[in-house]
Amino acid sequence: MFPYDPALAAAVPAAPQSIPEVLQAMRTVDATCWDDDGLKWFNWLYLHVTNAVDARISGGGFADPAWLAELDVQFARLYFNALGNALAGLPCPGCWQILFSGRNRPQVARIQFALAGINAHINHDLPEAIAATCQARATVPQHGTAQYNDYTALNTTLDSLIETAKRTLFVRLLGDPLPPVSHLEDTLAAWNVQAAREKAWINAELLWHLRGSPALAAGFMDSVDGLTTVAGKTLLVSVPQWAG
Numbered sequence: 323m324f325p326y327d328p329a330l331a332a333a334v335p336a337a338p339q340s341i342p343e344v345l346q347a348m349r350t351v352d353a354t355c356w357d358d359d360g361l362k363w364f365n366w367l368y369l370h371v372t373n374a375v376d377a378r379i380s381g382g383g384f385a386d387p388a389w390l391a392e393l394d395v396q397f398a399r400l401y402f403n404a405l406g407n408a409l410a411g412l413p414c415p416g417c418w419q420i421l422f423s424g425r426n427r428p429q430v431a432r433i434q435f436a437l438a439g440i441n442a443h444i445n446h447d448l449p450e451a452i453a454a455t456c457q458a459r460a461t462v463p464q465h466g467t468a469q470y471n472d473y474t475a476l477n478t479t480l481d482s483l484i485e486t487a488k489r490t491l492f493v494r495l496l497g498d499p500l501p502p503v504s505h506l507e508d509t510l511a512a513w514n515v516q517a518a519r520e521k522a523w524i525n526a527e528l529l530w531h532l533r534g535s536p537a538l539a540a541g542f543m544d545s546v547d548g549l550t551t552v553a554g555k556t557l558l559v560s561v562p563q564w565a566g
Contacts, residue, residue, distance in 0.1 A: 330354050331409040334402045341376050344398040358496055360425040363432040364439025367487050374479050385468035393455040400447035417442035417550035429560040432491035437513055438557040444518045445550040452526035463526040477516045484515050506561055
């Protein structure tokens with residue numbers, strides 16, 4: 323879709339091992355993508371989020387910082403895997419495919435691309451990342467644990483970054499102004515990161531209980547993907563031109 327896609331594919335790690343490696347890959351994506359590539363604006367927001375999470379972890383105050391760091395890496399792997407597969411023409415979750423296949427739609431706002439990616443990543447990927455992190459760190463995804471409390475403690479940071487992005491990226495893909503009245507304000511207002519992350523944790527608990535039944539787990543994640551794809555399509559509805 324873009325002439326630099328082969329270079330982008332080569333720069334995306336299949337399995338990053340640390341937050342610095344994740345950040346380096348995101349910076350490469352940011353530097354590679356043009357401003358008229360919707361992927362750039364999701365990656366831009368995710369890069370800011372990952373920087374902020376890394377700073378919070380380094381600053382202390384968490385009961386299990388190693389668990390949070392592991393979650394950050396497991397979470398990023400799912401984004402990189404989806405992107406790598408899409409760039410290689412391989413299947414990826416439908417909620418990601420609608421973003422990757424529409425990266426060059428100039429009638430869509432930058433914030434729409436950013437939130438469509440956040441929607442796919444939190445609603446679809448985060449339950450899998452939580453379960454994988456618990457597996458790696460010998461913990462259990464359960465409400466009331468130290469890990470859950472650390473997880474929810476990040477909500478205020480993420481909320482602040484998303485609210486800033488809503489203002490900064492409130493332009494069309496090419497940077498031209500949006501019409502003064504559109505459906506977009508209502509669409510953005512309806513999306514809540516805290517509610518999405520709470521639902522992701524609940525789904526992680528369900529996925530954990532299904533880990534001994536791969537077919538049931540896969541079917542559950544297919545259902546999650548379907549619902550997340552519908553939400554993504556809503557977020558990526560074109561903003562009409564303003565007749566003035």
